[in-house]
Amino acid sequence: MSVRALLEPVTGRAGPATLSAASSWQQGRTLYGGASALIAYTMAKRAFPDLPPLRAAQIGFVAPIGSKVELAAEIMREGRNVTQVRSEIHCEGKLALTAFWLFGAEREPNAIHPASQVQDWPGAPEAFEPLSLERGPSFLKENFEMRRAQESSGPGEPVVRRWFRLVERDALDPVSAMILLGDTLPPGAMRRMQRQGPISSINWSLNLLEPNPTTRDGWWLGETRSEHADHGYSSERLSMWNTNGVQVISGLQSVAIFG
Structure with a gap:
């Protein structure tokens, strides 16, 4: 659907x-x-x-x-x-x-400080092979396209990066699209999990840095980065950039780590 x-x-x-x-x-x-x-x-x-x-x-x-x-x-x-x-x-x-x-x-700015460019720019989404979404929930493979945006995989630094976009790219305005896409990635703490288990978002706080964000061909670069994981929870930093490396969302999320 x-x-x-x-x-x-x-x-x-x-x-x-x-x-x-x-x-x-x-x-x-x-x-x-x-x-x-x-x-x-x-x-x-x-x-x-x-x-x-x-x-x-x-x-x-x-x-x-x-x-x-x-x-x-x-x-x-x-x-x-x-x-x-x-x-x-x-x-x-x-x-x-x-x-x-x-x-x-919008009001006349009294302070101007652009967000930092993304560190370790992964390259354009076209440089990466599409990820198979067959093992994920049905809504992912039906509505999303996703590509890897980092070389590492498996256990390691608690960071997950992916390029993603909607299949129906004209279905939503840019802000609505980013809200739908913003919770797509698993938490960075997934790469530090000692065994497989379910995860669940508890809350999500976000700042929209661009009121009318634009990108090329609907692609956004997303990242989840665990700042601290213990006691069954992870504090995650969520970020999104456009294809020019301009940050459009800065967010925080608390995630329950079960298992």
Whole structure:
């Protein structure tokens, strides 16, 4: 099922909704995190279509999400430049996802400091062979293209890098596409796991560095880097760059490491 089909039931009106395409976007027993975050973002945008550009977000993955949900969005504060919106997904009568979106109008800059260029530039996505996604969830092989962006594999430095893009590259605006793609990669801590076991995103905090990001042919370079892993959790730094090496997202995520 396409991403368009996934978002079709999200009208911007609060209340029950049936995500008929949810089964095609399942990751384990819940909706894939990027897809559920996109549903919450789309709810906010469709409820309040005149919002300024997105600048930041905080997303809590609270409980599993199925096809029968209740959606809600509320403006928490609307200032002269910044509007803060909360959107939620409830499932089976319980809170399943809560998201806090910060939208901000552009103003004349009083500080300018470009993000650093990506270290150890891997080369263009065309320089790498496509990765097989047959062993992953069905939504990956149906909706994503992915290529390696690092030479190393297996155990080692807790960093995972991949080039990725959507198959339907005209289905979403650039910001929505990055929200859907931003939670795609496994945590960098995967490369330090002593044995195989399930993993689960708990939260995701992101800053959008470019309000209207662009890239070539839909390709984005993603990286997950474990800053600390122990006690069954990993603190992950999530980053995304375009094909010119310009950083577009800076984020943090807490991930549960089971097994």
